[in-house]
Amino acid sequence: MTRTPEEVFAHHGQELGAGNLEGIVEDYTEDAILIVNKKVYRGKDGARQVFTQLLSDLPSAAWQLDTVFADDVLYLEWSAVGGGRKAEHAVDTFIFQDGMCRVQTVDYTIQPA
Numbered sequence: 001m002t003r004t005p006e007e008v009f010a011h012h013g014q015e016l017g018a019g020n021l022e023g024i025v026e027d028y029t030e031d032a033i034l035i036v037n038k039k040v041y042r043g044k045d046g047a048r049q050v051f052t053q054l055l056s057d058l059p060s061a062a063w064q065l066d067t068v069f070a071d072d073v074l075y076l077e078w079s080a081v082g083g084g085r086k087a088e089h090a091v092d093t094f095i096f097q098d099g100m101c102r103v104q105t106v107d108y109t110i111q112p113a
Contacts (some may be wrong), residue, residue, distance in 0.1 A: 001006075002099035002100035003100075005069055005072055007060075007075055008100065008101060009074055009094065017063065019055055021052060025048050028101045028102075029043075029097065029100045029101065030044060031043060032046065032047055033046075033102070034047055034103075034105075036104075036107075037055075037106065037107060038095040038106075047101075054068065054108075057085060058081070058082040058083060058086075059083035061081060061082030061083070062082065063078060063079075064079045072095060072096045073094065075093055076091065076092040076093070077089070077090070077091055081095070081113050085110050085111065085113055086112070086113040087109060090106070091106075092104060092105065105108050
């Protein structure tokens, strides 16, 4: 049974909060496209690169999320504080396909907390 976008994102958030890189990556398709701060990453290896950096930027972060789902699209505004750093007013868009993350765009800036 295919997961709904809400179920995929719930798992994504759980794994991100736990800092489980491989758990995060398993939610992405083999041909996923991630565009993060104007740079393109592809597939599970690209997702691994993106989240290795994010977890390094904001270790053990406390996350604030505001989500809007519309069919297979998620608009996400977020902020986080961790490791003496913070990201405020960050924005992601996810497009889901067959119970997986197919496309994600992210814009965030790290600052001292």
